[in-house]
Amino acid sequence: MRTARLHFAALSLAMGLPLASLAAPYGIGSALPAFSLEDQHGKPVSVQPDTRLVIFAADKAASDLANEVLGNEKEGVLERLQAVYLADISGMPALVTRMFALPAMRGLPFPIGLAREAGVLADLPRQKGAVSVIRLGDGKVSRVDHAQDATQLKTLLGLR
Template sequence: MTPRGTLRPRLAAALLALIAPLAATAATLEAGAPLPPLALEDQHGKAVTLGAGTRLVIFAADKAASDLINEVLAAQPDGVLTRLGAVYLADISGMPALVTRMFALPTLRAMPFAVGLGRDAAQLADLPRRKGAATLLRIDAGRIAGVDHATSPERLRQALGLGSPP
């Protein structure tokens, strides 16, 4: 039996141990926040960076968003991401490794544009996301100038300034 005076410090320490990891998780980025450095590879194993020329980050947090972005970008002429000053990132951390190797990577390698792949959930955890929506982060001088979400090909083309399908 423990004395009553020692129970409270132990309980407080246990609660702190449970809460500390939650406080340490990254907050979702918003307008005005600096663009965080990222160390990702694309579907071909090449480094993907967010450099000084990056004006737009297009982010897919789930398969529906990825399918939407792929549909819109695949219909564009080669070099669309470069012309837009854009980097496309996809969170594939929840995908089983076998599915990634056998299905996702071969499909992605056939795409005419690079996709930075977040294989670890922590890599892209602070990017804003909505289920089934493509996230667009507008970048100005290394800071997030605006956040937008698109749930349809028309809305995504409009947000990217691409107009009607070719």
Template sequence: MRLAHLRLTALSLALALPLGALAAPLIAGSSLPPLSLEDQHGKAVSVPAGTRVIVFAADKAASDLANEVLGNEKPGVLERLQAVYVADISGMPSLVTKMFALPAMRALPFPIGLARESAVLADLPRQKAAVTVIRLADGKVQGMDHAKDTAQLKQMLGLN
């Protein structure tokens, strides 16, 4: 009985190790992993060289906050900030995505790279109901902050 338990434990660890090795959270000095997403219009979204900021919304509250702040700026705000906005919509039911979320997002004057599978953005740090702002230089993470309200997000993005 004990030998069978040890074998099962060893097998579980062996299977879990490769999965854990794939997901390395971003820290200062890390290279941003390549992202291949589509926006709300079905156009490809990537992180071009020279990108200085990643705005990441991991849940609806964070997305609402980012949309409010960016939506109140003049068109072209992401380009001026040298920023890319990405959102994890993997937890959203597909019917809700198609019927409500995507039509609402299409009305926004900026692209949002949408992750329909959680693994795509799993390495990005997140806090519940907060927008993650990742500062980059030459494709490497310089720092990260989490904004929980419009004043914090505006300050982090230099929109004051």
């Protein structure tokens, strides 16, 4: 198995592919690395030492769900929850991002840290069509849950 991983790593490097797929997703006890993304307004978004929740949307269905739930809350919901909302938009064509997605996101009353490059958030836990809610304690992952509908997400965020 180790030899196969080494061969895959060498092939990935030779082809210029990201090595993120070799790493396991962050799990319980993992420390999230320092990173900074830009939100839909070009402002920096990052996980801070006092961040308690990371809300992560890895695909359009998850993003739509998170936007619906957070959009129905009072302004400042992320600050009250000590949360950051991150979305992987790396698979979205640049033209679609620029002409449709960003203008729509700019109307939302909360910041979304946008990963425009594949691999930046590749190691965050995910399930297709579900919002990942990653609880942090002392900068380390203490729990990971996935919400597939608004009721589940509200419950996980403590918004019920």
